[in-house]
Amino acid sequence: MTTRLYRNAAVFTGDAEGPGCEAFAVRDGRILAVGELDPVRSAAGPEAEEIDLGGAFVAPGIIEGHAHLAMLGEALDKVPLRDCTTVAEVQQRLAEARRADPEATRLLGVSWRFDIFADGERPTAALLDAAVPDVPVLLDANDLHSVWANTAALRAMGIDRDTPDPVGGEIVRDEHGDATGFLLETAAIAYAWGYLARTASDEDRDRFFDNAFRAYLATGVTGATDMSTNDTDIAALRRRIDRDGRLPFPVRGHWLLTATGDPEADLAQIDRVAALRDELAGLPGAEWLGIVGVKFILDGTIDACTAAMREPYANGALPDPIWTRERAVPVAVAADAAGLQLALHAIGDEASTIALDAVEACLRRNGPRANRRPRIEHLEYVADDTIARMAALGVTASMQPVHCDPAVLDNWQAVLGDERALGGFPWHEFRARGVALALGTDAPTAPHEAPPNLFIAITARSALDRAREPYQPQRVFTPAAALAALTAGTARAAGMEAEYGRIAAGYRANLFALDANPLSDDPDRLLEARVLLTLVDGAEAYRYAP
Incomplete structure (x- = not known):
């Protein structure tokens, strides 16, 4: 049974009012001891492997x-749109993505923001058709509660004049009753997400x-x-x-x-x-x-x-x-x-x-x-x-x-x-x-x-x-x-x-080490901070590789 002692760290145990610590020991996937170095070293025993964390900040693993989860993993494969500030930027990014993958049978994007539209304007299929008309385009809004679709996507989802609005949702339509390419709430779930799940x-x-x-x-x-x-x-x-x-x-x-x-x-x-x-x-x-x-x-x-x-x-x-x-x-x-x-x-x-x-x-x-x-x-x-x-x-x-x-x-x-x-x-x-x-x-x-x-x-x-x-x-x-x-x-x-949620004796050894200390550093350091190490049940699940 391997015991590891981690030292030279600023350890936040999960208790907002509790004292900071400098070391902790892990055995059999759980925290054996946490506190000052000498008593933790004593608890770990002379055979423990010692690991110097170089002054890193350590906290319980975030829950x-x-x-x-699945939607995040899928979004990481989609065209990112959160930083687009205009409709034209969205169109340009989609056109570039289409050129980069001409064999793709559809184009998916995520995180467009409502403030790219002028007052009174709303997403329409025509705006997306101008960039990518030949394959279905489905774009999740930043809030994930609506979907912006092009004409090809409306056809692929089977949406026409007779398609009903689900309870709690809306297929936005024009004055003629035709879908405009904007699906709200449960309409996005039922039709857009349903189409993606089926395919x-x-x-x-x-x-x-x-x-x-x-x-x-x-x-x-x-x-x-x-x-x-x-x-x-x-x-x-x-x-x-x-x-x-x-x-x-x-x-x-x-x-x-x-x-x-x-x-x-x-x-x-x-x-x-x-x-x-x-x-x-x-x-x-x-x-x-x-x-x-x-x-x-x-x-x-x-x-x-x-x-x-x-x-x-x-x-x-x-x-x-x-x-x-x-x-x-x-x-x-x-x-x-x-x-x-x-x-x-x-x-x-x-x-x-x-x-x-x-x-x-x-x-x-x-x-x-x-x-x-x-x-x-x-x-x-x-x-x-x-x-x-x-x-x-x-x-x-x-x-x-x-x-x-x-x-x-x-x-x-x-x-x-x-x-x-x-x-x-x-x-x-x-x-x-x-x-x-x-x-x-x-x-x-x-x-x-x-x-x-x-x-x-x-x-x-x-x-x-x-x-x-x-x-x-x-x-x-x-x-x-x-x-x-x-x-x-x-x-x-x-x-x-x-x-879970604390670094304390008997708890699962789930924690992470960060190269900035949120408790004492300028908060701006967090925007450049790197997670150096993540442990799950005492095993290394992630390590930063420069």
Whole structure:
């Protein structure tokens, strides 16, 4: 049994109030001891292999609090568009990608931003046809809640005048009833994502997960809560477990529910998810992959004016939620009764109100339950009464600092158009009320790298454009509190806190080493920082190679 002692490090154990340490020892995949060098060396014994970390900063491995693993892996194969500032730049990048791969049968892109369009303009197929007319082009928006498609893609998806809008979504049409090339919310899921799922092979899906695991390990992530788990994802992850006996790091899945409009069909989803959870729990490798809950997408996004708000947007729109209160509550109660954790996507203040009504219904109808731990995802704009209710109900706020990078907020603020534009992402209010916080990235809706996410959390500045002024800097976390919310906080939200999220004796030896110290260095160092080493169960899962 090999014991390794790691020394000459600045060790953050995961406790925002705890002391720093300089060494830790690992044996049999777990932390043996952590603290000052001499007592750790004594615990490790004279035969321990000693490793000098050269003064690196060490923290518990990040548990990605809100992940879309397969989608991130697929996005890493797509044409990146987040940095495009005009439609012309998007067109140019797509044309270049087409010329670089003339044999491709379709062209996929990701992360275009709404602020590339002038006021009143929207994505159209004609704009994409001007760049790439001959093969299907499908471009995911930065928020991953809408898709921009060219004419060839509309044909490939089978969308015509008679194609119905799904519950909670819209095929945007012109005055003649023809699809314009813009799919909103569940229309993007049903038609664009459905088309891609039907045409992807098992080899493609395996590659997507390979991409995602590799990318996350390189940024210090050693666990993830996946928020869009489905049949094909489970099959791909099980193939990997059957092959390797494990995953690169543990994954806890929330099954993505579909609002069908049929109460019986909605409820039937819960029975199926509960049965799958139990099946996976009985298979070899269950510690690496498990279903823990369900995810409701209650509303859309503010950028697309599809988030459910109490008051209208600047353009007068006041959209309905994707899951109405009447539809959501019975399904939430059934999921809770089955022991499934609720994850409720709620970006607008009306959606978060519906989410808390569902949680209250679970408490009222099902009574007390250990480790219920409901969570609301995103919470971009919330009312004060929502924060107070979350504190009273013990609901976790699952938020993503990279979603409020000032460089991506122009359209977000413009479509709100009033004082709400200055009241978003109120981290400080959640902290003040004692609401548990779990921080993630929601990749690929935002960059997946950990250091920029941490940078925004502690500065409210932009990781994409350093010239930008910070957005509401009174919101910021201390570095230690942000790190705790990225590690111990996300582990607790996923029910993993007994073994993950801390560097402490008996815990899994999942951690990463960084060449910048967030606790003491200028925060700007994080934008250039490199993860030097990532350990999973004490084994080297990533090492930086200059």
